Amino acid sequence: MLTNEYVKRVYDQVQKRDGDQPEFLQAVYEVLDTLQPVVAKHPEYEANGVLERLVEPERVVKFRVAWVDDAGKVQVNRGYRVQFNSAIGPYKGGLRFHPTVNEGVIKFLGFEQILKNSLTTLPMGGGKGGSDFDPKGKSDAEVMRFCQAFMTELSRHIGQFTDVPAGDINVGAREIGYLFGQYKRIRDEYSGVLTGKGLEFGGSLARTEATGYGLCYYTAEALRVLKNDSFEGKTVVISGSGNVAIFATEKAQELGAKVVTASDSNGYVYDPDGIKLDIVKDIKLGHRGRIKEYAERVPGAEYHEGCSGVWTVPCDIALPCATQNEIDEASAEALVKNGCKVVCEGANMPSTPEAIAVYQKNGLLYGPAKAANAGGVAVSGLEMSQNSYRLSWTFEETDAKLKSIMESIVAESLAAAKEYGEEGDLMAGANIAGFVKVANAMVAQGIL
The missing domain is CATH 3.40.50.720 (NAD(P)-binding Rossmann-like Domain)
Incomplete structure (x- = not known):
């Protein structure tokens, strides 16, 4: 239950603006509920409008994706990229191709990604994207044409130091390969703009797992x-x-x-x-x-x-x-x-x-998604590091780094939960630990 007046005011504003986005409202409420003791202890967050800015994406890009199927018929889908928060690094988050994708779903995923990426301790902001395109039942040629059309628009909004997408539901090695190829063709550059790439062109061992x-x-x-x-x-x-x-x-x-x-x-x-x-x-x-x-x-x-x-x-x-x-x-x-x-x-x-x-x-012992499933974006962050260094780590090296990151997330979550009177609560601890890092960065960088 929301009892803190500042938190209630922020959530009421989200409801007013985004009342038609149930998944986003659900994600925001859960986080804000657990942040109440943090906000009470840190009045500087209210003074700097941190929560108001946290729940509002820095940028929402919505675009048409027109492509031609194998029968020669023109198909039109919607594409999205929500660049939610860049306080601690370039936007980072996957692309989802699924019929259920809409702006609210992408916003909930992007919002969760802010705290998830923070928990990894790697310098990555939060973002997410995708389309209501369904690859199931499509030929490889149709998937390729869709991915090329999608990237033609998306390419102007992303970059190695700006926004680095990855895969999500229905976006695997095949789709990432097509997307990367089109970006390379359009921009005439070979950079780590996507993660989850094939091992032959900059991918990381252990990313699939x-x-x-x-x-x-x-x-x-x-x-x-x-x-x-x-x-x-x-x-x-x-x-x-x-x-x-x-x-x-x-x-x-x-x-x-x-x-x-x-x-x-x-x-x-x-x-x-x-x-x-x-x-x-x-x-x-x-x-x-x-x-x-x-x-x-x-x-x-x-x-x-x-x-x-x-x-x-x-x-x-x-x-x-x-x-x-x-x-x-x-x-x-x-x-x-x-x-x-x-x-x-x-x-x-x-x-x-x-x-x-x-x-x-x-x-029950409950491990929330933003902490428990952070391994994918953690190794995506490691892939970005390898791309910057122009080298590849072994599977064993990457897997050991992944294990260490996941164990540290448990430790960070439990420590944060204890500090704010929620001892043993992994959900509250994950939200608090992820938030504090981002909030402090937002305060330090001014009102943006």
């Missing part, structure tokens, strides 16, 4: 510090079957857990013997198939239509890795009823406020 691996490093460290426990012997439920879910499954299995689910937008599979990751990789990375195929290929595995049922599977640890608001109050209650003790988020804002309240009421 980073978000999923980082999620598990974060979860393992939180378990160690707060519960004196580990992944060893635990049953884990994971949603999704993209890069985040696949590599979270891989690392959880390496750490001794048994992962029993995978899902996509149609439904989920349950394998009581543990997910066979080579088969999931073949389905999703090999030929972009549907997860239903897993049950057809693995004896004893079950396929269920609909995604929410994944949260009814008994588990010790839940790692939501699909999309925003995938766990509602009923799903959270089902998790608790079936023995879940830990929820750490691999997707962006996958739990509704009501679900988070269930976690907190029942004493």
Whole structure:
């Protein structure tokens, strides 16, 4: 509940201006709620209008993307880039290609990215972008033509020292390659303007695995510090079957857990013997198939239509890795009823406020997305460093840096939570730790 008058005033203004953007309002409310003790202790933030400026993007770019499909028909999509905050570095955040993309979704993602990037300790501001284009069912040639048209407009707004996009949902190695090629052609320069690139042209080892691996490093460290426990012997439920879910499954299995689910937008599979990751990789990375195929290929595995049922599977640890608001109050209650003790988020804002309240009421270890899934942007930041140095680190070097960053995020979050009377609260701690760094930079740079 918002009780601080300054915080209430700022949130009321956001509601008035952006009342048609529910995801953005949800993200802002959660952050502002946890920042109330910080604002009370630091009157200079109100004096400098830090919150008012934090919730308002520095720039919102919206543009038409016209391209031609294989049948020769002109298609038109909308493109977005929200450059939210550059107080601690160039804008940094992914591009999402999905039919649900709109300005409100991109703004919520960009707002979360400000604090997530701050938590990594790397010099990156917050931004996000994307389009309502859906690559599913499109040929490689159609995806290429769309990406080239998208980058033709986006290229005038980004740059190595200005704004460095990356991938997100439905923007993987193929899409990043097409986007990078078009930027290079338009600008006639070879720079680290995008991350998630192929290894042959400036990409970083461990970037593909980073978000999923980082999620598990974060979860393992939180378990160690707060519960004196580990992944060893635990049953884990994971949603999704993209890069985040696949590599979270891989690392959880390496750490001794048994992962029993995978899902996509149609439904989920349950394998009581543990997910066979080579088969999931073949389905999703090999030929972009549907997860239903897993049950057809693995004896004893079950396929269920609909995604929410994944949260009814008994588990010790839940790692939501699909999309925003995938766990509602009923799903959270089902998790608790079936023995879940830990929820750490691999997707962006996958739990509704009501679900988070269930976690907190029942004493679950809860790791919020902006902290738990920061591994992807952390290694993107490391890719930017490698591009600047014109060198490449080994997988082991990059992975070790990733692990260290994720462990430090747990430590920073817990320290901030303790300082402001929220001891053990990883959500409040992540918001506070990420915010204070950005807020102090904003104050130092003047009213901008």
